[in-house]
Amino acid sequence: xxxxxxxxxxxxxxxxxxxxxxxxxxxxxxxxxxxxxxxxxxxxxxxxxxxxxxxxxxxxxxxxxxxxxxxxxxxxxxxxxxxxxxxxxxxxxxxxxxxxxxxxxxxxxxxxxxxxxxxxxxxxxxxxxxxxxxxxxxxxxxxxxxxxxxxxxxxxxxxxxxxxxxxxxxxxxxxxxxxxxxxxxxxxxxxxxxxxxxxxxxxxxxxxxxxxxxxxxxxxxxxxxxxxxxxxxxxxxxxxxxxxxxxxxxxxxxxxxxxxxxxxxxxxxxxxxxxxxxxxxxxxxxxxxxxxxxxxxxxxxxxxxxxxxxxxxxxxxxxxxxxxxxxxx
Amino acid sequence: xxxxxxxxxxxxxxxxxxxxxxxxxxxxxxxxxxxxxxxxxxxxxxxxxxxxxxxxxxxxxxxxxxxxxxxxxxxxxxxxxxxxxxxxxxxxxxxxxxxxxxxxxxxxxxxxxxxxxxxxxxxxxxxxxxxxx
Numbered sequence: 435x436x437x438x439x440x441x442x443x444x445x446x447x448x449x450x451x452x453x454x455x456x457x458x459x460x461x462x463x464x465x466x467x468x469x470x471x472x473x474x475x476x477x478x479x480x481x482x483x484x485x486x487x488x489x490x491x492x493x494x495x496x497x498x499x500x501x502x503x504x505x506x507x508x509x510x511x512x513x514x515x516x517x518x519x520x521x522x523x524x525x526x527x528x529x530x531x532x533x534x535x536x537x538x539x540x541x542x543x544x545x546x547x548x549x550x551x552x553x554x555x556x557x558x559x560x561x562x563x564x565x566x567x568x569x570x571x572x573x574x575x576x577x578x579x580x581x582x583x584x585x586x587x588x589x590x591x592x593x594x595x596x597x598x599x600x601x602x603x604x605x606x607x608x609x610x611x612x613x614x615x616x617x618x619x620x621x622x623x624x625x626x627x628x629x630x631x632x633x634x635x636x637x638x639x640x641x642x643x644x645x646x647x648x649x650x651x652x653x654x655x656x657x658x659x660x661x662x663x664x665x666x667x668x669x670x671x672x673x674x675x676x677x678x679x680x681x682x683x684x685x686x687x688x689x690x691x692x693x694x695x696x697x698x699x700x701x702x703x704x705x706x707x708x709x710x711x712x713x714x715x716x717x718x719x720x721x722x723x724x725x726x727x728x729x730x731x732x733x734x735x736x737x738x739x740x741x742x743x744x745x746x747x748x749x750x751x752x753x754x755x756x757x758x759x760x761x762x763x
Numbered sequence: 764x765x766x767x768x769x770x771x772x773x774x775x776x777x778x779x780x781x782x783x784x785x786x787x788x789x790x791x792x793x794x795x796x797x798x799x800x801x802x803x804x805x806x807x808x809x810x811x812x813x814x815x816x817x818x819x820x821x822x823x824x825x826x827x828x829x830x831x832x833x834x835x836x837x838x839x840x841x842x843x844x845x846x847x848x849x850x851x852x853x854x855x856x857x858x859x860x861x862x863x864x865x866x867x868x869x870x871x872x873x874x875x876x877x878x879x880x881x882x883x884x885x886x887x888x889x890x891x892x893x894x895x896x
Contacts, residue, residue: 543848544777547869551783554873558790589870596850596868 471496531706536599539592546592550585553578598706598719604647604730606755611644611651611676611684612637618655619674622663630669638677644684645754646731654724658688658747661720665692665745682753689746695739703737724749731755769884770794770812772841774804774830775819784817787873793880801830808834813841815864815883817876820847820854828857835862840890842883846876 471492478485557578565571619633662672670691678684695703695710702708704725709718721735728735732755739745771793775781778799785795796813798804801822807813816834820827831843842864847854855866864883867876 540849543869544780547848547871548777548780548783550870550872551780551787554787555783558787585870586872593850593868 532599535595539595543592546585546588553581594719598723604650606645606647608643609646609648612641614648615655618652618659622659626663631666632671634673636675641676642678642753644751650727654727657720657724662688662690665690684751684753685748687746687748691744694741694743694745696741770814772796772807772813772816774798776822791877801825804830805833808837814887815880816841816843817846818843821849831861831863842887844879844883
């Protein structure tokens with residue numbers, strides 16, 4: 435499977451890169467012959483003797499090596515800076531979009547409420563004074579039901595926008611991740627009963643508990659499961675996996691055998707309002723909210739997808755985040 | 764369905780929304796009065812005999828949160844349901860702290876509002892019973 439837009443991978447890679455001092459310290463052994471050669475050459479120069487050829491060669495090799503280490507460090511620092519700048523820009527973008535979204539949602543809610551009330555009032559009048567013509571009565575009733583349903587749909591969008599813009603502090607506690615996921619899987623199984631869809635569990639036994647916020651994590655898992663269900667057109671399977679590693683990370687992976695994601699869509703997956711689903715099925719806020727939550731919980735989301743074959747979303751959480759006690763905004 | 768004696772005060776500066784909501788609630792057996800601003804609502808609360816107040820937040824002059832504090836100072840008995848298009852966690856916390864009964868986000872179906880009004884009425888009557896001993 436091909437890796438695509440994976441903000442998490444960049445984060446991981448940046449974490450692996452140390453500072454330039456660390457880089458030099460890693461190659462301290464290379465400086466021992468360099469210092470030796472320098473000393474030998476300096477002694478020869480002071481004694482007015484010609485500097486031996488092997489010392490000159492050693493100087494050359496050491497010079498090239500030091501140059502290599504310096505260039506490598508500069509490139510790594512630059513890549514780290516680029517990553518930080520990208521993260522900062524993304525955070526600023528999300529904050530601006532969040533503010534705009536909440537402003538729009540507030541302003542739209544009031545006229546929506548008026549439309550909703552008027553519809554309910556007309557429905558009320560029609561109950562008492564129905565049009566005499568049967569066909570007209572049926573059509574008016576149907577039209578009003580459509581208006582009410584569309585008001586409900588708009589309300590769902592504005593309420594989601596407000597959710598997206600909402601600030602809330604994660605409330606952390608030790609959580610049994612397998613149990614939390616199983617709750618959500620059962621919920622999805624109930625909803626998808628009767629479809630040609632199977633959900634396979636591959637939970638790691640004795641998985642380490644995670645210090646996290648259960649309602650926020652439930653929201654993420656449910657969202658990813660719903661996306662997996664929607665990605666499967668006719669029949670297929672979803673595999674839910676959990677595992678932990680010695681480095682203190684716990685992975686929750688949700689893989690589907692659905693339609694997969696086109697490579698050109700991958701860089702935009704976590705952008706608010708980006709959706710590959712039709713307007714009937716998505717607002718384009720689900721993954722943006724997931725990423726916001728997972729980031730606030732100190733983790734990251736990895737994506738692995740191949741068009742036509744399926745996708746895998748992996749939520750990687752630290753068992754105990756150090757700096758995650760920040761506002762989810 | 765609420766008892767016919769339940770008196771509801773609707774406070775919203777959006778005239779059409781308020782009047783239509785009033786008509787719908789009257790159809791469901793409530794006695795409904797309307798106020799187009801927080802000031803009007805305070806005058807009405809001072810006169811007494813209001814069971815439940817449905818209060819908007821964003822209104823010119825005085826907002827719903829300020830109005831809630833003043834209503835509770837004038838008469839702590841009526842239950843207040845906030846019905847607003849402006850959701851905000853801080854405001855919701857403040858509303859609950861000031862003694863608001865419920866916080867609803869517009870648009871919400873009239874039946875959902877009626878369920879909350881019934882709950883508020885029940886709470887108000889239980890409190891009255893306790894106060895009377």
